[in-house]
Amino acid sequence: MIKQLITGIGMFCLLFLTLAVSETSAQESTNLKEGKVSYITGENIYVRFASTEQIENGDTLFVQNENGLVPALLVNHRSSISCLCAVIGDHKFSVDDVIYSRLGNTPLQQIKEAQQQLPEQDVNEQVLTTVEQEKVASRIQEINGRLSMSSYSNFSDEGDDVHRFRYTLSAKATNLAQSKLSAETYISFTHKLNEWDVVKEDLNNALKVYSLALRYDINESATVWAGRKINPRIANVGAIDGLQFEYKFKNMFAGIVGGSRPDYQDYGYNLDLFEYGAYVGHSTKTENGFVQSSVAFFEQRNTGNVDRRFVYLQHTNSAIKNLTLFSSLELDLYKLENDEPTNTVSLTSLYLSARYRFSRRFSAFASYDNRKNVIYYETFRNYADEVLQQASRQGVRLRLNYRPVNGFIVGTSAGTRFRDADPRPTKTLNGFATWTRVPALNASLSVTANLMQTSYLDGQVYGARLSKDLVSGKLYTMLHYRWVDFQYVNTLTNLQQHIGEIDLSYQFNKKLYLSANYEATFQDQQLFNRVYLNLRIKF
Incomplete structure (x- = not known):
């Protein structure tokens, strides 16, 4: 089976190179508008x-x-x-x-x-780039969305096969029938092959409603939302099931929120997780960007008892040319000591980041993350969730990108994460070089190197990726190879893997496209396979 697989991959690579050489560089340049x-x-x-x-x-x-x-x-x-x-x-x-x-x-x-x-970011920094557009006075109706159908298949020599299917719907409708009413939704449904009984037992484990809300523009200043929605002004709170009202006046904005949190086990609706809060902020446009500051107060409950009470502050600043600053912090105001509630102030989260573009060829990014694990006094959290969350916090990171000549880019990033309980800090060092237009092939070639040290292993991952359009604007392909070497510090064992990946994407028209991805992992004379298929329809 392995010999047949290697032969198939080799024939595919030969076909790829043959077709690639036959393409001319003129096709790439005429396919771009600057x-x-x-x-x-x-x-x-x-x-x-x-x-x-x-x-x-x-x-x-x-x-x-x-x-x-x-x-x-x-x-x-x-x-x-x-x-x-x-x-x-x-x-x-x-x-x-x-x-x-x-x-x-x-x-x-x-x-x-x-x-x-x-790169990883604070959730608020991500959402700030997707804040809603200014309302269009003409109130033109626009409806658009995407329907995606995917299958994930994992199978190996050991016969432990898993086949998972996922369907997602994302849609937004603004100014329905030229009115002040708009709507948005993002829903996914996931199930495994031959496990339909699991879905019938608890539908919420398969059906996830991430967004389902209506917006009504009372006037140019006041807006109300009803349903499940993440508010970009207070994104750290997460999705809110309920009512949200915001009012804008000059450069100020203020809002109030009331509702409940999604269930912490299956993300369904749970009215026992009541929450409410308010926020106020200031936003000013400048010659080079904008400056925005906001502060929010929130209280979350579980079956009537206080679960968490906190204040959140956020500031974004791009007033200085080529420099973007972001900062956020959370202060918890509530604590249980010997089962007695106490009003206290403790710093739960501090996140700082700066991005500076020295020139069109050189840029730098740095961040400091000192977020602590949030304590919910009434909400159950399993151990795995807590470990994963804590491991992803606390650290310093620096990233540099440089383009010495057009079409060639190099970069490096380094970071460290630390926890008092760890015997040693986590350190990472990554580098890459990308040639966006390889002569003759008219393809993109990228090589990467990743070195890491964690509390329990020393690792290195090296890779190379070659990608190009076989048929301009229609058929895209990618070949990717990685070598993995993990040395575990507390044992004599190690892990080495060879990972090969082939990806094909075909776009039938502007609304319909299909992709197929195959990944093979060779490890200790074992072969693990993954096949991913995706069909996406745009409307």
Whole structure:
């Protein structure tokens, strides 16, 4: 079986190289349209082109970095020469930044790679890049969304096969029938093959409602939400089931919230987890970006008893050219001592980050994370959840990106995480080099190296990835190889793996595309396989 698999992979690689060489570099260049960032507000990015012909609402715009062309902006409205866009992920922009539009459709794999490689951020910093756009006075109805159907299959020589299916619906409707009413939803349904009884036993374990809400614009200043929604002003609270009201006046905004939290075991509705709160903030647009500060007070309960009471402060600042600062902190105001409630103040969370662009070729990012584990006095949390959350907190991180010449990018990042209970801190050192246009192949080649030290292992992972469009704008493919070596410090055992991956994505038209991914892991003369299929429909 292994010999057949290796032979198949070899034939695929030969076919890939043959087709790649037959492609000309002219196809890549004619498939791109170049524009520049012309104006930036706290919530929108304006990109100017010589002409926006062949660009449509809902299209993706790209920046060029170490991964080649990476999705960075989503077109919401366009005119004859300009596009009003929302930011994808954590990208930061300056006026005159070069933006690219692919004349054709976006391969699914590029979006997936970009999402996987985004640096970790505080949840509020992520949400700030997706704050709602300013309301359009004309109240034009717009309905758009995506329906995705996926299958995940894991199988090995040992016969322990697992087949999982996932269906997701994401949709947004603004100004229904030209009214003040809008709606949004994001729902997923997951189940395993031959385990339908598990779904029938508890539907909430399979069906997850992440967002399902209605918005009513009372006027240009006042908005009310009803249903389940994450409020970007207080994103650290998470999804809220209930009513949310916000009022804007000049550069100020204020809001009140009342409802309940999703159930901590299956994410269903749980009216016993009552919560309420209020927030106020200030936002000012500047020549180079915006400055926004906010403070929120929240109390969460469980069956009537206080579960947590805290204050949250957040500040974002891009007033200085090429510099973006973000900070947040949480102060817990409640504690149980010997089963007696006590009003106290303790620092639960402190997060700081700075991103500076020295030039178009060199940028740096640094962050400090001193978030402690939150204590809920009435809510059950299992040990695994607590360990995973604690392990992902507390540390310092630095990242540098440099582009010595067009089409070639190198970068490095280093970080350390620490906990008092660990025998030694966790340290990471990562490096990469990407050549976005390899001659003759007209493909993108990236090599990576990752070194790590944790409390229980020393590890290294090296990899190389080659990707290209076989049929411009239609068929995209990627080959990826990684070598893994983990040495466990408290035992004599070690783990070595060879991981190979092949990905194909085909875009039938602007609304329908299909991707197939196969990954093989060789370990101690064992073969583990993973197959991922995804069909996505856009409407």
